[in-house]
Amino acid sequence: MKILAIETSCDETALALLNLDKEAENFQVLDHILYSQINEHSQYGGVVPALAARLHNKKLPVMLQEFINRNGRDIDSIAVTVGPGLEPSLYVGVNLANLLSEALGVPLIPVNHMHGHMFSGLLDENLVGTASIEYPFIAYTISGGHTELVLVKAYNDYEIIGITQDDAAGEAFDKVAKMLNLSYPGGPKVSKLAESGDSEAIQFPRPMINSGDGRMSFSGLKTAVLYYIKDNPPQTEQDIANICASFEQVVIDVLVAKLNWAVNTYNIRQVIIGGGVTANLKLRHAFENYATQNGVNLIVPNKILSTDNAIMIGVVACLDMIYNIQDRPREVDGSLEV
Numbered sequence: 001m002k003i004l005a006i007e008t009s010c011d012e013t014a015l016a017l018l019n020l021d022k023e024a025e026n027f028q029v030l031d032h033i034l035y036s037q038i039n040e041h042s043q044y045g046g047v048v049p050a051l052a053a054r055l056h057n058k059k060l061p062v063m064l065q066e067f068i069n070r071n072g073r074d075i076d077s078i079a080v081t082v083g084p085g086l087e088p089s090l091y092v093g094v095n096l097a098n099l100l101s102e103a104l105g106v107p108l109i110p111v112n113h114m115h116g117h118m119f120s121g122l123l124d125e126n127l128v129g130t131a132s133i134e135y136p137f138i139a140y141t142i143s144g145g146h147t148e149l150v151l152v153k154a155y156n157d158y159e160i161i162g163i164t165q166d167d168a169a170g171e172a173f174d175k176v177a178k179m180l181n182l183s184y185p186g187g188p189k190v191s192k193l194a195e196s197g198d199s200e201a202i203q204f205p206r207p208m209i210n211s212g213d214g215r216m217s218f219s220g221l222k223t224a225v226l227y228y229i230k231d232n233p234p235q236t237e238q239d240i241a242n243i244c245a246s247f248e249q250v251v252i253d254v255l256v257a258k259l260n261w262a263v264n265t266y267n268i269r270q271v272i273i274g275g276g277v278t279a280n281l282k283l284r285h286a287f288e289n290y291a292t293q294n295g296v297n298l299i300v301p302n303k304i305l306s307t308d309n310a311i312m313i314g315v316v317a318c319l320d321m322i323y324n325i326q327d328r329p330r331e332v333d334g335s336l337e338v
């Protein structure tokens with residue numbers, strides 16, 4: 001059974017084709033294609049929603065044509081992200097998905113983007129996956145729009161146990177990058193500069209690290225960096241690198257501390273991470289060290305699956321079919337929750 005997945009929730013236009021063997025409960029990626037709008041948005045220091053929608057509108061039909069040329073029209077279902085995300089962007093994918101579903105006479109499978117991040121770790125490095133994972137596990141999704149710890153009790157039975165009270169971790173990276181005149185998205189640039197910096201050079205506050213619950217906060221940290229830069233304008237490359245390294249270390253410390261809280265509070269030894277910030281190598285190493293020292297089975301998705309993509313949307317569609325779930329909301333909803 002072939003599933004075409006479409007993702008347009010933010011600034012990545014993406015398609016993926018997956019083959020599902022429902023009986024065997026496994027699936028594999030046959031093809032995928034992604035266009036990142038980063039270059040078009042970088043001059044504005046962030047994603048401009050109307051521009052994002054315009055670019056999705058321009059790119060998606062061309063990409064679909066290319067995809068059909070490569071793979072043919074033999075498609076059994078269409079999966080599409082319905083939220084959360086930027087509504088103008090979401091509509092581009094959902095409108096095309098509805099048209100395709102009508103024209104080909106195949107079902108439409110609406111997918112929550114966050115579920116995609118939560119389950120992207122089910123695919124191995126060859127982009128082959130299976131539904132067999134032990135429940136419960138903790139899904140830790142750390143992106144530009146979300147930072148949340150989700151207790152996955154069973155497929156389709158989720159509870160948010162920790163969440164940022166303000167900015168997402170990726171948003172903090174992007175805003176600190178902006179303060180240092182680095183282009184959008186800031187995460188990769190800040191982490192690159194941080195490599196040559198001293199993470200102990202500046203003591204920034206570690207917000208809510210000891211709150212004793214799953215609440216997180218990154219907005220105060222961002223403000224602390226802003227004031228530091230005002231009071232100590234960086235003079236050298238090394239000054240910039242030290243700010244990046246010290247900031248990055250705080251984010252990592254907070255994220256690891258909250259994972260520790262969740263693992264101990266819920267006594268769960270399996271964790272899947274996802275979302276753009278988990279592409280950060282230093283964060284990955286910190287999570288890996290934590291996992292080794294605490295007997296936690298950490299599932300780290302392939303790097304192309306950490307940031308936004310259509311493959312993870314296809315994975316959720318496969319899981320929904322395996323578990324016979326058909327009552328997902330079909331309407332576009334920018335604020336859809338896990």
Ligand code: KG4
Pocket residue numbers: 010142143144145146169170171173174185186187188191275276277278279280281306307308
């Ligand atoms: O998951 P994603 O592609 O899109 C959202 O759903 O938000 O995540 C994008 C976020 C951006 O904030 C970006 O700066 C951040 O992930 N990011 C990183 C790194 N790569 C991407 N943050 C820190 N270090 C990185 N290497």
Ligand code: ZN
Pocket residue numbers: 113117143275276307308
């Ligand atoms: Zn995302």
